[in-house]
Amino acid sequence: MKSIEELERIKEETLQEIRLRSASGSPRIVVGMGTCGIAAGARDTMLAVLDELRKRKKLDVTVTETGCIGLCSQEPIVTVEIPGEPEVVYGKVDPDKARQIVVSHIINHKPVEEWVINVEEQML
């Protein structure tokens, strides 16, 4: 049986490890690809993201997908996650917007405020 102090130390070490791991991780772009996303054009949005990353040789960015998050009217939805920065959710992202998000947010670290959606507000 470990003492309370020992358990506290293990917890602290583990948390530190998680913080380090997420801070050093690569940026992630998540495209909503549920039925609602697909019907709204998420496939072309996804292809535009991939193409823009390829053109700019940003090979360290992870692109992935998610299902319906309950905001179907805002699809195609793209979420940008950069370690150490707040997560940003964009709505109604067509291929043109997707390319601009890659350039402005991923490359220049400037989120495109205009297209950001407030998830909590939308859920009400």
Add this chain to the structure above:
Amino acid sequence: MVDLSLHLLDLLQNSAHAGARTVKVDILESLEHDLLQVKVSDDGKGISSDERERILDPFYTSSDRKHVGLGLPLVAQAAELAGGSLSIEDSELGGACVVVNYKLNHPDRQPLGDIVATFVSFLAGNPDLRVLFTYCGPNGVYHFDTNSIWDDIGEDSRNQLIFLGKVEEELTQGLYSAGYRPDRGGLVL
């Protein structure tokens, strides 16, 4: 959904969310039998017989985050409008197998659409999933396997974007040589 490749993308997403590690896709175009068949078979958790009865109801979903499940009902509707049907079977891979039949020459049969874009965008979100795909077209049969793409790339340059670029190249070449055309609908002019 404006074409069948978007329905296919939806079916592929269903397989991925059912935890599949391997998905087998067969597309058959047969002039002789006036049949276009799209079959998606996986090793995911499967669909119970109880669920099969309710799964085409748009107000049934297995998700607890939403209240509707439109994917399969929309696929079934498009098939029925084109003189066909959707059926769910057990897959030889252990999961579910969705078979969608359309009358190839039915005037309301949607065109196949961009199958390459469907696979590339699906694999972008699911790079670890193995996809086996067979296309029987008017000019021949084409087989595709993501494992052979990974083998071609080699250990040193394993990267998502490089992989997807190769997938696109390989599929485009193979599909077109088997007689695939994205815009060929049921109405032959």
